[in-house]
Structure formats: structure tokens, C-alpha cells
Amino acid sequence: MAPPSGQKTSQSTGTSAVEYADINWDEIGFDLVPTDHMYVMKCSGEENFTRGSITPYGNIEMSPGAGILNYGQGLLEGLKAQRTEDGRVLLFRPEENAERMKIGAERMCMRSPSTEQFVEAVKQTVLANKHWVPPPGKGSLYIRPLLIGTGPVLGLEPAPEFTFLIYVSPVRNFHTGPLNLVIEDTIHRATPGGTGGIKTVTNYSPVYKARALAKAKGFSDVLFLDAVTKKNIEELSSCNIFIVKDDVISTPATHGTILPGITRKSIIEIALSLGYQVKERVIPVEDLLEADEVFCTGTAVVLNPVFSVTYQNKRVEYKIGAEAVYKKLYVMLTGIQTGRIEDNMGWTVEVD
Numbered sequence: 001m002a003p004p005s006g007q008k009t010s011q012s013t014g015t016s017a018v019e020y021a022d023i024n025w026d027e028i029g030f031d032l033v034p035t036d037h038m039y040v041m042k043c044s045g046e047e048n049f050t051r052g053s054i055t056p057y058g059n060i061e062m063s064p065g066a067g068i069l070n071y072g073q074g075l076l077e078g079l080k081a082q083r084t085e086d087g088r089v090l091l092f093r094p095e096e097n098a099e100r101m102k103i104g105a106e107r108m109c110m111r112s113p114s115t116e117q118f119v120e121a122v123k124q125t126v127l128a129n130k131h132w133v134p135p136p137g138k139g140s141l142y143i144r145p146l147l148i149g150t151g152p153v154l155g156l157e158p159a160p161e162f163t164f165l166i167y168v169s170p171v172r173n174f175h176t177g178p179l180n181l182v183i184e185d186t187i188h189r190a191t192p193g194g195t196g197g198i199k200t201v202t203n204y205s206p207v208y209k210a211r212a213l214a215k216a217k218g219f220s221d222v223l224f225l226d227a228v229t230k231k232n233i234e235e236l237s238s239c240n241i242f243i244v245k246d247d248v249i250s251t252p253a254t255h256g257t258i259l260p261g262i263t264r265k266s267i268i269e270i271a272l273s274l275g276y277q278v279k280e281r282v283i284p285v286e287d288l289l290e291a292d293e294v295f296c297t298g299t300a301v302v303l304n305p306v307f308s309v310t311y312q313n314k315r316v317e318y319k320i321g322a323e324a325v326y327k328k329l330y331v332m333l334t335g336i337q338t339g340r341i342e343d344n345m346g347w348t349v350e351v352d
């Protein structure tokens with residue numbers, strides 16, 4: 001992908017002309033596309049964050065002793081900005097990401113931006129990169145806030161300086177097709193008392209191994225079990241899971257080992273509003289194997305159906321297609337996110 005050219009082209013979308021970065025919007029994928037600007041805000045361990053600013057996108061400098069480099073003191077977030085048909089730019093529930101970062105920061109002994117600071121910083125970052133928000137139907141602008149310990153430490157203690165940073169990258173719409181999952185029963189993602197319920201950076205590379213082994217066998221991803229009994233399903237490495245049986249929708253309850261996804265929460269609320277019964281509960285593997293439908297949710301995947309699950313060499317297939325329950329939930333969620341369906345939930349925030 002070419003570096004930012006800084007050039008803009010004008011495209012007419014119905015009522016108004018919208019400026020876009022000069023790239024081929026049909027060729028974006030999931031690789032990082034550098035944009036023009038990022039947001040940076042720093043504070044010492046003794047004070048709160050006060051003021052940040054938009055800076056040119058580029059490498060950051062830190063001490064080799066930085067807390068993030070040595071002990072993984074850091075959190076990530078993920079949300080998206082979408083372009084509507086009439087050229088507006090919408091965020092989806094950004095204050096939820098802010099709240100989740102605050103909870104994570106408390107667990108990781110870090111200072112965090114206030115909800116207002118977080119949302120304002122996201123808006124400023126998107127505004128500064130507005131021409132990188134893809135045209136309607138071509139994808140979205142993925143927004144990655146980071147909160148990291150950038151001050152130097154040698155002993156095991158919180159860094160003396162924290163940096164809140166936001167960068168963005170245009171990404172195409174996710175159309176991988178239905179997933180083929182394999183249940184992982186030896187490597188675990190999260191343990192009770194651990195950090196599975198927050199988005200610490202230290203949760204992700206430990207699952208590369210399980211994913212690599214699964215991918216080598218042709219699976220799309222792994223589904224993790226609870227580490228204590230190894231009998232109940234929890235989630236994937238970066239998305240939550242739901243099962244549908246006889247019009248009852250169930251998802252594992254979040255008690256510290258499962259990341260409380262904002263897409264998960266939204267799908268629960270949409271399902272209830274459409275009249276479905278929704279249960280947050282313990283889900284034994286047997287229930288998963290007997291389900292009619294299975295799907296995954298997350299900012300990156302949005303809502304992705306699962307075609308098959310393999311457990312101890314037994315493979316089960318699920319219903320997919322236009323008549324499935326997940327399809328109705330998907331249409332409603334993406335309709336609200338892209339402004340196609342009126343947002344009666346009050347979830348979208350316009351950036352202007």
C-alpha cells in the first residue's frame with residue numbers, strides 16, 4: 001500500500017462533494033495503511049491527563065526501559081468510523097470504549113483519560129483523517145487507541161509516564177465467509193483472576209500459537225474453553241460467540257475471563273428489541289454442538305456466522321443464509337452503524 005500521498009480527490013455522493021484520500025478504495029484490506037495524523041497525550045504517574053494534540057503520523061520514541069516494552073503495561077481499544085450515504089461520518093458507542101479503557105487502566109495500574117477526553121480525542125483524530133474514511137460500502141476507518149506505559153522502569157512497578165495515542169487505518173468490509181472453528185482444549189486465553197476481561201496488549205500474542213496450529217489445519221480460528229473445567233465455551237481470540245437454539249439466543253456470561261464486547265452488548269440489546277429471548281449463561285460444549293446457529297461478534301468482524309465447529313475430531317455444521325436469525329441481527333446492527341437505519345438506540349455519534 002502506498003504511503004499517504006497527502007493528495008485528495010473529490011467525489012460526488014448525491015448531495016455534497018466529499019474529499020477522499022487518493023487511493024484505490026477497492027484494494028484496501030486489513031493491513032495497516034498509514035494515514036496523515038495521529039493523536040498523542042502524555043501524563044506522569046502522579047497526575048491526570050490534561051491536554052493532547054494531533055501530530056503527524058509517524059514512529060514514536062521511548063526509553064528502552066519503557067514499561068510497555070519490558071513488562072507489557074498497556075491496553076488497546078478498537079472502534080470504527082463509518083461514512084453514511086449522505087457523506088456524514090459516524091462513530092459507534094465510543095464512550096463504551098472509553099469506559100472499558102478506564103476499567104482496564106485500573107487493573108493495570110495506569111492513569112487513563114476521562115470518558116470525555118477519550119471521545120474528544122477520537123473525534124479529533126477522525127476529523128484530522130476524515131478523507132481516509134472510505135466511501136459508503138467500501139469499508140470503514142478502524143480506530144486504534146492505545147494506553148501504554150512509556151516511562152522507564154527497571155523494577156516491577158508502574159511506569160512513571162503514560163502515553164495515550166490514537167492512530168487509524170482504513171479497512172475494507174470483512175467478508176471472509178462463514179468460519180470453521182476448532183475448539184482448543186490445551187492452550188487457554190484467560191484464567192480466573194487474570195486479565196481476560198480487559199483489553200491488555202498482553203492477552204494477544206500468547207494465542208498466536210494456537211491460531212497458527214489451527215490455521216495450518218485449515219480452520220479459521222480457535223474457540224477457547226474455560227481454563228478450570230475445560231467444559232464450557234468462552235470466546236475466540238478477539239471476538240465473542242453466540243449460539244441460537246429454537247429462537248433462544250445465548251452467549252457466555254462475562255465474569256472476568258471473557259472480554260465484554262461492545263458489539264456483544266449491542267447484539268444482545270438488538271435481539272431483545274426484536275423480541276428474541278437472550279440468555280447470558282454458562283454454555284457447555286454440548287450446547288454449542290447441538291445449536292442451530294452459531295455466530296461471532298466484534299468490532300473487526302462485526303457479526304460473522306460460524307459454519308462448523310470441530311471438537312475432538314467431531315465436526316458439527318450450522319445453519320447459514322438469508323433465513324437465519326443472525327442475518328436479522330446483522331442487518332439491524334450494520335444499518336445503525338452506517339446510518340441506513342434510524343438510530344433509535346442513541347448509539348451513533350456524528351463527527352463534524
Ligand SMILES: *Cc1c(COP(=O)(O)O)cnc(C)c1O
Nearest residue numbers: 238239240259261262263298299
Ligand atoms: C475486542 C475483543 C472482543 C470484541 O469487543 P468489541 O467491543 O465488540 O470490539 C471480544 N473478545 C476479545 C478477546 C477482544 O479483544
